[in-house]
Amino acid sequence: MLSKVKACVLQGLEGCIVEVETDLSSGLPGFNIVGLADTAIKEAKERVRSSIKNSGYRFPVSKITINLAPANLKKEGSQMDLPIAVGVLSASKIIKNQIDDICFIGELSLDGKITKVDGALPLVISLRNFNVRKVIIPIENKEECGVIDNIDIIPVDTLIDLVDYLNEEIEIPPYKSIYMDSLLEHQYEEDFSEIKGQTALKRAVEIAAAGGHNLLMLGPPGSGKTMIAKRIPTILPDLSFEESLEVTNIYSISGETSENGLMKKRPFRSPHHTVSRAALAGGGRTSKPGEVSLSHYGVLFLDEMPEFPKSVLEVLRQPMEDGMISVARANNTYTYPAKFMLIGSMNPCPCGFLGDPKHECSCNQGQINKYLSKISGPLLDRMDIQIEVSPVYYEDLNSKNKEESSKEIKERVLNARHIQSNRYKGSNVYTNSQLTSKQVAKYCKIDSDSEALLKIAFDSLGLSARAYNKILKVARTIADLENSENILQKHIAEAIQYRTLDRKYWR
Numbered sequence: 001m002l003s004k005v006k007a008c009v010l011q012g013l014e015g016c017i018v019e020v021e022t023d024l025s026s027g028l029p030g031f032n033i034v035g036l037a038d039t040a041i042k043e044a045k046e047r048v049r050s051s052i053k054n055s056g057y058r059f060p061v062s063k064i065t066i067n068l069a070p071a072n073l074k075k076e077g078s079q080m081d082l083p084i085a086v087g088v089l090s091a092s093k094i095i096k097n098q099i100d101d102i103c104f105i106g107e108l109s110l111d112g113k114i115t116k117v118d119g120a121l122p123l124v125i126s127l128r129n130f131n132v133r134k135v136i137i138p139i140e141n142k143e144e145c146g147v148i149d150n151i152d153i154i155p156v157d158t159l160i161d162l163v164d165y166l167n168e169e170i171e172i173p174p175y176k177s178i179y180m181d182s183l184l185e186h187q188y189e190e191d192f193s194e195i196k197g198q199t200a201l202k203r204a205v206e207i208a209a210a211g212g213h214n215l216l217m218l219g220p221p222g223s224g225k226t227m228i229a230k231r232i233p234t235i236l237p238d239l240s241f242e243e244s245l246e247v248t249n250i251y252s253i254s255g256e257t258s259e260n261g262l263m264k265k266r267p268f269r270s271p272h273h274t275v276s277r278a279a280l281a282g283g284g285r286t287s288k289p290g291e292v293s294l295s296h297y298g299v300l301f302l303d304e305m306p307e308f309p310k311s312v313l314e315v316l317r318q319p320m321e322d323g324m325i326s327v328a329r330a331n332n333t334y335t336y337p338a339k340f341m342l343i344g345s346m347n348p349c350p351c352g353f354l355g356d357p358k359h360e361c362s363c364n365q366g367q368i369n370k371y372l373s374k375i376s377g378p379l380l381d382r383m384d385i386q387i388e389v390s391p392v393y394y395e396d397l398n399s400k401n402k403e404e405s406s407k408e409i410k411e412r413v414l415n416a417r418h419i420q421s422n423r424y425k426g427s428n429v430y431t432n433s434q435l436t437s438k439q440v441a442k443y444c445k446i447d448s449d450s451e452a453l454l455k456i457a458f459d460s461l462g463l464s465a466r467a468y469n470k471i472l473k474v475a476r477t478i479a480d481l482e483n484s485e486n487i488l489q490k491h492i493a494e495a496i497q498y499r500t501l502d503r504k505y506w507r
C-alpha cells in the first residue's frame with residue numbers, strides 16, 4: 001500500500017512543502033527513511049513506532065519505506081514526526097479518508113501526544129502562501145498560528161484525536177486567535193520617570209528613539225546607563241501587526257514564542273559579553289536566528305561593550321548596514337532580518353573613573369588605550385549618537401522633582417516617527433537612520449550657515465564621510481522632534497556635539 005502525505009520544512013524563514021510517501025510491502029519487516037533526512041528525522045522512526053503502538057493501533061509488520069520528496073531538499077526538524085506517522089497510519093488503512101489537501105506539522109512523544117514544534121508560524125504562513133487550505137498543528141502552537149487568515153488551523157492534542165478527526169468520528173473546529181489592535185499595546189514594568197536627573201542623556205536617548213539611531217553611552221559605573229537602556233522600548237512606538245508577525249516568526253524558529261501567540265513587546269536583548277559569534281549572528285549547528293535577529297525591530301543592548309571580543313563585535317557591521325544577516329549552513333545560506341537599534345554602554349577606562357571629579361582613576365595610559373581600542377573605528381563610526389554620561393548627583397537622586405514619564409516622551413517620539421513615515425512614504429525607509437547617502441542629499445538639505453558650521457567641525461574634528469552623513473541624519477531627527485521642516489543651524493550644532501566623544505577619547 002502506498003500513501004502520500006504533505007509536510008513542510010523550513011529553509012531560513014521560508015517553508016517548503018515536502019511529500020512523505022509511505023510504501024508498505026511484503027518482505028522482511030523494517031522501517032527505512034530515504035530522501036536527505038537529517039539525524040533528527042531519522043530518530044523520528046522510534047517516536048513514530050512507539051506513539052502508534054501506545055495509541056492502541058497496530059504497527060504494520062511489513063517492510064516500510066518512507067521517501068521524502070523532493071530528494072534534493074535537506075529536511076530538518078522534529079515537525080516531520082507527525083506526517084510520517086500519518087503516512088504509516090494511512091498506508092495501513094487505519095486512517096480511511098483522503099488526506100491529500102491537508103498538511104501535517106507536529107512532533108510526537110512516545111505516548112502518542114502531539115507536542116509543540118519550533119517555527120510553526122513561518123511554516124503556516126508559507127503553507128497559506130502555497131494555497132494549502134488546512135493544516136494540522138500541535139495544540140501548544142495554536143495561539144501563534146491562529147492569527148493567520150485564509151487557512152484552517154486545526155489544533156490537535158493526540159494521535160488518537162487526529163485519527164478520529166480524519167475518520168470523521170469527532171469534529172475539531174478551525175482555531176482563530178482573538179486578535180485586536182489594542183492587544184498589541186503593551187504595559188511595561190519599568191518607566192523613565194524612575195530615572196532621576198540625567199537630562200542630557202535622556203535627550204540623547206529620545207533622539208535615538210525618534211530616528212532609530214544607534215547610541216553609545218560612555219560614563220562611570222553606577223551612572224544609570226543600564227537602567228536607561230532597559231527603558232528604551234518603553235518610548236518606542238508599539239509594534240504594528242505586520243512587525244509583530246515578523247518578530248514572532250523569528251522567535252517561533254528559536255522556540256521562544258510567548259504563550260499568548262504574537263510577540264507584542266519590542267524586543268530588548270542584552271547578550272552577555274561571553275556570547276559566541278554564532279549566538280550573536282545566528283547559524284552554527286542549528287541554523288537558528290542569533291541575537292541580532294532576535295532584536296529585530298527592537299533594541300540590542302551591549303553592556304560593557306569593550307568586554308566583548310573584537311571578533312564578536314565585528315559581526316555586527318554587516319547587519320548594521322543591511323538590516324539583515326546571512327547565515328551559512330551546510331550548503332545553504334539563510335537570510336534573517338536584523339533591523340535593530342544598537343545601544344552600547346562602556347566606561348571611559350578599565351577602572352571607570354577617568355574624568356570623574358570625585359574619584360581618582362587608577363589606570364595608566366597604556367591600559368586606557370588598550371581598553372578603548374576594543375571598539376574599532378568603523379564600529380564607532382556606526383554609532384550615530386555618542387554621549388558622555390555624567391555621574392549621578394546626590395541632589396538629583398534626592399530631588400522631589402517629578403521626572404517625565406515614558407508615556408510623555410513616547411508621544412514626542414511618535415510625532416517625529418509620524419513625520420518620517422509621511423516623508424518616506426512609498427520607500428522602504430521608515431526612520432532617518434535608514435537613509436542612504438543619496439537620500440541624505442535629498443532630504444537633509446542645509447542652509448549656508450549650517451554648512452559653514454559643519455565644515456569647521458569636519459576639519460577640526462577630522463570626521464569621516466560616514467560621520468558626516470550621520471550628523472545630517474541625526475540633525476534631521478532633531479528637527480523632526482521640533483516639527484521643523486528645515487534643518488537649522490542649532491540642529492546641526494546639537495548633532496555635531498554627539499560626534500565629539502570619539503575625538504576626545506580615541507585619538
Ligand SMILES: Nc1ncnc2c1ncn2[C@@H]1O[C@H](COP(=O)(O)OP(=O)(O)OP(=O)(O)O)[C@@H](O)[C@H]1O
Pocket residue numbers: 194195196197198219220221222223224225226227228345346347392397
Ligand atoms: N539617574 C538615576 N536615577 C535613579 N537611580 C539611579 C540613577 N542612576 C543610577 N541609579 C541607581 O543605580 C543603580 C545602578 O545603575 P546602572 O546599573 O544603570 O549603572 P551603570 O551606569 O550601568 O553602571 P555600570 O557602569 O557599573 O554598568 C541602578 O539600579 C539605580 O538603582
Ligand SMILES: [Mg+2]
Pocket residue numbers: 225226227303304345
Ligand atoms: Mg551597567
Ligand SMILES: [Zn+2]
Pocket residue numbers: 349350351352353354361362363
Ligand atoms: Zn581608570
